[in-house]
Every structure is written in C-alpha cells, then in structure tokens.
Amino acid sequence: MTTTLRSGNRMTRALLIGFAVAMLGACSTTVVREPSSSSTRKPSQAKPGATVRVQRGDTLFGIAFRNGVDVNDLARWNGIAPPYTIYPGQSLKLYPGSVGSRPTATTKPPKPVTGATTRPTPPAPVTRPVATPAPVNAGFSWRWPAEGHLIGRFVAGDATKQGIDIAGSSGQAVRAAADGVVVYSGAGLVGYGELIIIKHSEAWLSAYGHNRKRLVNEGQNIKAGQQIAEMGSSGASREMLHFEIRHNGKPVDPLQYLPAR
Incomplete structure (x- = not known):
C-alpha cells in the first residue's frame, strides 16, 4: 500500500513539474502577433531585366522599399532566406526566374499595294x-x-509624392501609426534623410522620413502612438515629417487610411 502511494505521488509530482516547465517555456518565448488582415498579399509588379547593386549599409528591406516591391518577393526572386543577409557588391534581380535577353521582334510595315486607295487613320479612342x-x-x-x-x-x-508631408517644429514627436516591428532605421535611402520603416503585417509598411533623430532600432517591437523619432529636416528644406503607407510594396494614399481630423 505504501509503495503504491509513493509511486502515485512521484507520478503526480512529475506531471506537475512537466506542466510548470511548459508554462515557463511559454512565458519566456516572445511571440510577435501580426495584426490580422482581411486582404491576401499580392505579388509585387516585377521589373524584368532590372537589377540592383547592393551598396555598403543597404538592407533588403531598404532596397525593396526604394524600388517599390515587397521584401518577400525580392527575397524569393533572389533565393535569400531569413534573416535576409546581403553583401556589398551583390547583384539583386527585381524580377523572378532567369530572364535572358531576347531579341525584340520587329514588325515590318506591309508594302503598299499599287493602285490601292489610302484610307485615313481613324482617331485614337479617348x-x-x-x-x-x-x-x-x-x-x-x-x-x-x-x-x-x-x-x-x-x-x-x-x-516624388509617394506619401504626405506634415509640417512641424524641430524635435517634435513622431509616433508610430500602428503596432509593428522596425525593419529599417537609418539614412541610406537618398531623399528620405533619417528614415524609419515599420512592418505592420506581411502586406503593410509605414515610413517616416526627414527625422532629426531616430529613437528606435531595427527589430524593435513598436506600439501604436509610441514615439519613434524627433521631427527634423534631414534630406528636406524645412522641418517636416514625410509619411508613407505601402501595401504589398506599393505606395498608397495615406489620407485614405488615416482618421479624419
């Protein structure tokens, strides 16, 4: 009887320990949950034959943003797996597959028929x-x-007008437009100055340019309304924020998504 009770106690203790370890493991793991999206991600518009040479300081997210394509497509087209490591001098394709240079077919105009009546060309449709x-x-x-x-x-x-510009004063708070993860924080994209890009889901990005100072780093989780930068004039003629929203790599009008004010 005593042996049976001890055996039962050991089994109960083992189950409790296993449950506690599982709970601790779940608590110690940080899970980044993407905001749910009712839209499916569409492939980016490829640019057959176009390539980009990686420069020092470039990131895959920065190159994708600069060329208006989704980073997932750019990575897949070039066989690059997470964490998307690239190297200076590397050539990246802006199109899928192996597209060779093919001669362009030329269509010769038909020879005029002797004695034929030439009819006027109809006007192009409006x-x-x-x-x-x-x-x-x-x-x-x-x-x-x-x-x-x-x-x-x-x-x-x-x-030159892929987003909106908001005037302000130097040092004014720039805040995240939604929850997300910082995928770019730097000054390597010409025309944007000190730039921050936040990934909100597989399909949505937002960008914040011309900052005086960046306050967040790549890989950092961000909450909506959290200050991420100080407004400035880097890469601009005056203090302002250049703000963009991109869906599947393509710029969209932010005023269609921001609340009325």
Whole structure:
C-alpha cells in the first residue's frame, strides 16, 4: 500500500513539474502577433531585366522599399532566406526566374499595294480617367504620426509624392501609426534623410522620413502612438515629417487610411 502511494505521488509530482516547465517555456518565448488582415498579399509588379547593386549599409528591406516591391518577393526572386543577409557588391534581380535577353521582334510595315486607295487613320479612342479604387482594409486602425499642417499630398505615379508631408517644429514627436516591428532605421535611402520603416503585417509598411533623430532600432517591437523619432529636416528644406503607407510594396494614399481630423 505504501509503495503504491509513493509511486502515485512521484507520478503526480512529475506531471506537475512537466506542466510548470511548459508554462515557463511559454512565458519566456516572445511571440510577435501580426495584426490580422482581411486582404491576401499580392505579388509585387516585377521589373524584368532590372537589377540592383547592393551598396555598403543597404538592407533588403531598404532596397525593396526604394524600388517599390515587397521584401518577400525580392527575397524569393533572389533565393535569400531569413534573416535576409546581403553583401556589398551583390547583384539583386527585381524580377523572378532567369530572364535572358531576347531579341525584340520587329514588325515590318506591309508594302503598299499599287493602285490601292489610302484610307485615313481613324482617331485614337479617348481615354477616360480611371476611378481611384477603394482603399483595401488593412485589418487594423491607423493613427496620425504627428501633429501639424498638411503641406504635401500623395500623387499616384509621381515618384516624388509617394506619401504626405506634415509640417512641424524641430524635435517634435513622431509616433508610430500602428503596432509593428522596425525593419529599417537609418539614412541610406537618398531623399528620405533619417528614415524609419515599420512592418505592420506581411502586406503593410509605414515610413517616416526627414527625422532629426531616430529613437528606435531595427527589430524593435513598436506600439501604436509610441514615439519613434524627433521631427527634423534631414534630406528636406524645412522641418517636416514625410509619411508613407505601402501595401504589398506599393505606395498608397495615406489620407485614405488615416482618421479624419
């Protein structure tokens, strides 16, 4: 009887110890949960034949951002696995697969037929402006990254106006527009000055440029509203924040996502 009780106690103790170890393991593991998104990630628009030479200080996220493609696609096209290590001098393709240079087929105009009547070319059809598509639901809320007047707006297709500009004063707080992880913190992207890029999900990024000082590092988890930088004029003619939102690597109009104010 005593032996049976001792055996039962040892089994109970072993189960309790196993349960405690499992709980400690779960508590010690940091899980970064991406905000849920109702949209599926679409492939980036490839640029057949285009390549980029990695410069000192470049990161894969920075190169993807600069070229308007999703970092997941850029990594897959070049066979680069996490943690996405690249090297100066390395050549990266901006397109999938092995695309060789093929001669462009030239179409010769047909020879005119003797005696044939030449008909006037009909006028080209009038192209009507395409309506701006409705914004994609990100699955989480956005907030304004800084206080101040809007002095620059997004213009689709204009490489110099891929976001909005918010005027402010030197040292003013710049805050994260949503929860996420810092994937770039540096000054290596020409035209952005001191820049921070935050990844909010597999499909969504936000960028904060022209800062005076960056207050967060790459890999750092960020909460919405947390101060990440001090406003400045690095790479700009005045103190302001340049703010962008990108969906699958493509710039979208931030004013379609930020709350009215």
